[in-house]
Amino acid sequence: MTQENQTTAAVVAIERAGDHVGQTVAIRGWLYNLRESGKLLFPIFRDGTGVLQGVVSLKEHPDAFAALKGLPQESSVAVTGKIQAELRAPGGCEIHVSAIEVVQRVADSDPYPIQLKEHGVDFLLDKRHLWIRTPRQASILRIRADAIRAARNFMDDQGYTLTDAPIFTPAACEGTTTLFEVNYIDDQKAYLTQSGQLYVEATAAALGKVYTFGPTFRAEKSKTRRHLTEFWMLEPEAAYLHLEDMIELGEGLVSAMVQSVVKSRKRELATLGRDVSKLENIKPPFPRITYDEAVQVLQKAGNPTKWGDDFGGDEETLISKNFDKPVVIHRYPAAMKAFYMEADPKNPNLALSFDMIAPEGGGEIIGGGERQSSYETLVKRLREHNLPEQAFQWYLDLRRYGSVPHAGFGLGLERTVAWICGTEHIREVIPFPRMLYRVYP
RNA sequence: UGGGGCGUGGUCCAAUCGGUAGGACACCUCACUGUUAAUGAGGAUGGUGUUGGUUCGAGUCCAACCGCCCCAGCCA
Numbered sequence: 001m002t003q004e005n006q007t008t009a010a011v012v013a014i015e016r017a018g019d020h021v022g023q024t025v026a027i028r029g030w031l032y033n034l035r036e037s038g039k040l041l042f043p044i045f046r047d048g049t050g051v052l053q054g055v056v057s058l059k060e061h062p063d064a065f066a067a068l069k070g071l072p073q074e075s076s077v078a079v080t081g082k083i084q085a086e087l088r089a090p091g092g093c094e095i096h097v098s099a100i101e102v103v104q105r106v107a108d109s110d111p112y113p114i115q116l117k118e119h120g121v122d123f124l125l126d127k128r129h130l131w132i133r134t135p136r137q138a139s140i141l142r143i144r145a146d147a148i149r150a151a152r153n154f155m156d157d158q159g160y161t162l163t164d165a166p167i168f169t170p171a172a173c174e175g176t177t178t179l180f181e182v183n184y185i186d187d188q189k190a191y192l193t194q195s196g197q198l199y200v201e202a203t204a205a206a207l208g209k210v211y212t213f214g215p216t217f218r219a220e221k222s223k224t225r226r227h228l229t230e231f232w233m234l235e236p237e238a239a240y241l242h243l244e245d246m247i248e249l250g251e252g253l254v255s256a257m258v259q260s261v262v263k264s265r266k267r268e269l270a271t272l273g274r275d276v277s278k279l280e281n282i283k284p285p286f287p288r289i290t291y292d293e294a295v296q297v298l299q300k301a302g303n304p305t306k307w308g309d310d311f312g313g314d315e316e317t318l319i320s321k322n323f324d325k326p327v328v329i330h331r332y333p334a335a336m337k338a339f340y341m342e343a344d345p346k347n348p349n350l351a352l353s354f355d356m357i358a359p360e361g362g363g364e365i366i367g368g369g370e371r372q373s374s375y376e377t378l379v380k381r382l383r384e385h386n387l388p389e390q391a392f393q394w395y396l397d398l399r400r401y402g403s404v405p406h407a408g409f410g411l412g413l414e415r416t417v418a419w420i421c422g423t424e425h426i427r428e429v430i431p432f433p434r435m436l437y438r439v440y441p
Numbered sequence: 442u443g444g445g446g447c448g449u450g451g452u453c454c455a456a457u458c459g460g461u462a463g464g465a466c467a468c469c470u471c472a473c474u475g476u477u478a479a480u481g482a483g484g485a486u487g488g489u490g491u492u493g494g495u496u497c498g499a500g501u502c503c504a505a506c507c508g509c510c511c512c513a514g515c516c517a
Contacts, residue, residue, distance in 0.1 A: 037480085038473035057474070072468095088475060108468075111451085116478040117466055118453060122509055178515080195517090220515060221442060233517060312513075355517095367517060412517030437509090 009080050015049035015267065018093055020083045027052065027079045027095060030133070031071055033116060041068050043097070044090075045079060050267065051135055053094040054081065064100045072106035074133070128432055129441045139268035140429055143261050144417045148213075150260030151234055151411070154253050155211050160236055163203035165196025165212040171391035178218040180229075192217035195410060196235050198340075198395050201371060204237040204406055205398055211236040223436050225425040226313070226363050228414060230434035237408030243352040243370045246407045247328050250356055250366050251284040253411060254326055258282040261420055274422045278360065281324065288328040291350070294319055310336050316364060320357045326365065330354035339381040342370040342405075354409070362419030368409020375399035 009026040017025070029047030036042075039058035044051050058065040071077075081095040106112055114130050124131045131137055155162070168182070168190040184190035196212035203210045213234045220227065236249060261269070262279050269276055289297070298305045301318055305311070311319070311329075320327055334343055334351040344350040353369030372378050378399055382389050417429040427433040432441065 033478075035476050035479050036473085037476050040474045040476075042476045042479080044477090053477080055475075059474080086475090088477080090477060111468065113451070113467090115452065115467060118478095120453075120509085123452070216517080218516075222515060223510090224512080224514095224516095227516075231517065310515090312515095314513090364517060410517060415517055 013049040014045065014047045014052045017050075017052050017083050017095070021085050021093060022083065024080065024082045024098070025095075027081075029077065029079075031068075031073060031075045031077055033073060034068070034071060036069070039065075041065060043068055043071075045077065045095070046133070046135070046138075048138065050091075052091065053086075053089040054079065054097045055086075055089075055094055056097040056100075061098050064097050067100045067102055068097070071102065072108060072111055074112040074130075075106045076103035077101065078103060125427070125433070125438060126440070132431060135271050137428065139265075139271040140417070140421050140423065141431060142268050143265050143272075143421055144413070144429055146261050146265050147257045147417050147420060148413065150257045151253060151413075152213065153260075154256035155234070155236060158209070158249065158252070160209045160211045160238070161203075161207045163200065163207065163210045163212060164214060165193060165199035165235075167193050167215070169193045171388055178220045180217045180219050194218050195233065197237070197408065197410065200235050200237040200408060201395070201406065202398055204239045204408070205402065205404070209236070209238040209241075221436060224313075225427075226415060226418075228426060228430065228433055228435055231426075231430070232413040233410045234413060235408060235410045237406060239404050239406045241407050242405060243330065243354065243407055246368055246370075246409050247288065247330065247354055248284070250328070250354075250368070250409055250411070251286045251326075254286075254356065254365070254416065255283050257416060258420055269421075272421055272423075274420075278324070279420065282326070286325045286328055286356070287323045288330060289319075290330055291332045294329050297322065308333055308335070313363060316357045317361045320359050320361070324359060326356050326358050326362075328354050328356050330369075337369070339385045339387065340372050340378065342372045342407075352407070358415070358419040360419065360422070363415055364412075365416045365419065366409050366411050368407070370405065370407040373399065373403045373405050375403065 009024050011028055012020055012025045014027060014029070027045055027047055029045050031043055032046040032051055033044040034041065041056040043054045043056065045054055056065050056068055078101040079095065079097055080099040081097040083093055083095055085092065086094045112130070114127055114134065132141060168184065170190065178194060180192040182190050182192060193216055195216055196214065200210055200212045211234060214232065215230055216233045217230050219229060238245065258279050259282070262276060292307070294311070295305055295307050297319055298315055303315060303318060305315055319329070330353065331344055331350040332353050334341065334349055337351040337353050341351040341353050344352050351369060355364050356366035357363065358365045372381065375396060378396060379389070382392055414426045414429050418426045421429060423429060427435060
């Protein structure tokens with residue numbers, strides 16, 4: 001190996017290393033692990049796109065051997081070597097290291113805290129900024145990114161325009177108990193948004209078919225594996241469209257996200273040990289049942305749910321177990337839904353609403369429906385719910401000036417990604433989870 | 442917020458009936474040319490969440506508090 005070869009070797013991403021078998025290339029990344037076996041070293045490098053085993057021979061490359069021997073985990077390195085197919089290496093190929101530059105050596109006195117062994121949840125969450133380096137966490141984040149890209153592409157292709165909703169809002173969308181209050185300028189109070197929905201109703205009246213995608217905040221005292229206080233939501237809204245149109249859009253959106261991940265994140269799903277066969281058949285149409293039918297299904301299964309009860313996690317799981325796709329439950333009792341829901345003209349006790357429940361215990365990933373378009377009814381509902389009418393004047397304007405039937409929904413990104421990844425807890429699918437009693441790091 | 446569970450070296454765990462707090466990993470040294478969370482031998486460091494109580498004696502029993510986990514409610 002000449003000096004010239006080492007300095008001119010092309011930098012390649014580890015995920016593409018298999019395309020460079022027989023070539024001398026450069027890898028820039030970190031030392032993930034190091035196994036020693038006498039005069040051979042077996043480092044494992046990671047570069048953010050994957051991990052690759054290296055092999056360094058004392059006899060052939062004494063300088064590289066000396067530089068690597070004893071190098072602490074997570075030291076940053078630039079590696080030059082020849083990619084070779086190797087059945088004994090994890091992943092099928094490895095790099096025969098000829099030169100290595102240590103960019104930063106981790107201090108021996110202060111080793112990298114995350115081992116390849118098991119750790120507890122609390123410890124890992126405290127080290128979340130480092131935990132995301134592990135192959136499992138990095139794979140989840142890459143899947144999240146792909147799901148977002150697929151969702152945005154799908155919405156754009158369907159003719160929906162992205163219209164961002166504000167994060168600071170003057171009042172609640174759904175109730176006042178779950179709001180984060182912030183001090184705005186000059187002693188004004190503002191709140192972090194719980195949902196972009198009210199705003200996307202306004203932009204729908206301006207642009208027709210729109211959606212918003214961004215973070216939302218709920219100060220719910222919920223400590224479950226499905227809750228974050230800060231989570232991302234994609235909320236479409238369309239003028240002149242109805243409940244069935246939104247169910248169809250939701251089916252298409254979820255399918256597009258799943259199929260994109262299945263197609264372009266095979267490697268990451270394999271790292272997670274995800275059973276891909278359960279994702280491959282996620283294509284429209286999804287099973288649809290009414291709330292009435294869902295209650296019957298539950299009662300037949302021995303569940304004590306009565307008509308008028310909302311469904312909890314147990315009930316959702318029980319219903320979704322009957323299907324291998326997400327199931328849509330529609331036309332809930334109006335009394336249990338938000339003030340802005342439109343009533344079913346065939347039965348005013350029912351709201352034109354729907355939820356989508358992910359299979360495999362994934363829980364509710366979509367909630368939505370048709371919005372109340374009557375000015376008078378909306379005012380009445382605001383009063384019934386004790387909401388501050390003054391703060392909603394702008395929203396009532398949407399019913400004063402050219403009110404039309406319209407519908408939309410909210411898709412919870414993290415719940416959807418958690419289901420796609422097959423992770424037990426939602427906290428793993430966002431880079432820095434914000435939960436009840438955790439805002440660090 | 443309610444119910445249940447758990448707090449032991451940096452990390453993950455063990456400690457019988459209340460009786461000398463220990464192991465593995467991590468770290469250091471040595472051996473090993475195909476390791477797969479490498480292995481083998483040796484070494485140093487370091488701990489019972491807090492406060493009180495019962496007892497000859499408390500990691501272990503009791504009380505309160507703190508923290509975490511799981512479930513429920515609410516929701517995406």
